[in-house]
Amino acid sequence: MAEVIVDEDACVGCGSCVEDCPNDVYELDKEHGKTVVVKEEDCMACLSCHEICPSQALEHNDIHVAKRLYIDRKVSKALDKII
Ligand code: SF4
Ligand code: SF4
Structure with a gap:
């Protein structure tokens, strides 16, 4: 499991990561204007x-390399279709 740290x-509280x-x-966290x-x-x-x-x-710490490799390949294949 990945460790996720803010x-x-x-953090400027823009909310982009929450949306994305x-x-x-x-x-x-609206009270403090920070992501949690x-x-x-x-x-x-x-x-x-x-x-x-x-x-x-x-x-992000402890990212599983194989999982990341799978995602990178999927993105790469998608980009090949577009370009
Ligand atoms: S709200 Fe998320 S994307 Fe925006 S600055 Fe904070 S951590 Fe970064
Ligand atoms: S956007 Fe992706 S890497 Fe970031 S916290 Fe969500 S699942 Fe994890």
């Missing part, structure tokens, strides 16, 4: 949120 000092995550791993991790166990390590965060506030 750097609270870096396909598995609802995040929620926006609520379903870490559902993270599939697509790293989409990592790429979309404008503050580079997200960190």
Whole structure:
């Protein structure tokens, strides 16, 4: 299972990761204006949120390499069809 960490000092509360995550791993804590991790166990390590965060506030540890390889190949094949 991936460990998902939000750097609270870096997070500007834009909500992009909350919108973007396909598995609802995040929620926006409106009181503090920061994202919090609520379903870490559902993270599939697509790293989409990592790429979309404008503050580079997200960190993922213990990513399963084979799972990431599968996702990279799927994206690569999809791009081949478009280009
Ligand atoms: S995308 Fe980054 S800055 Fe925006 S809410 Fe998520 S962690 Fe915070
Ligand atoms: S890596 Fe993918 S599944 Fe995991 S928290 Fe980010 S967007 Fe969600």
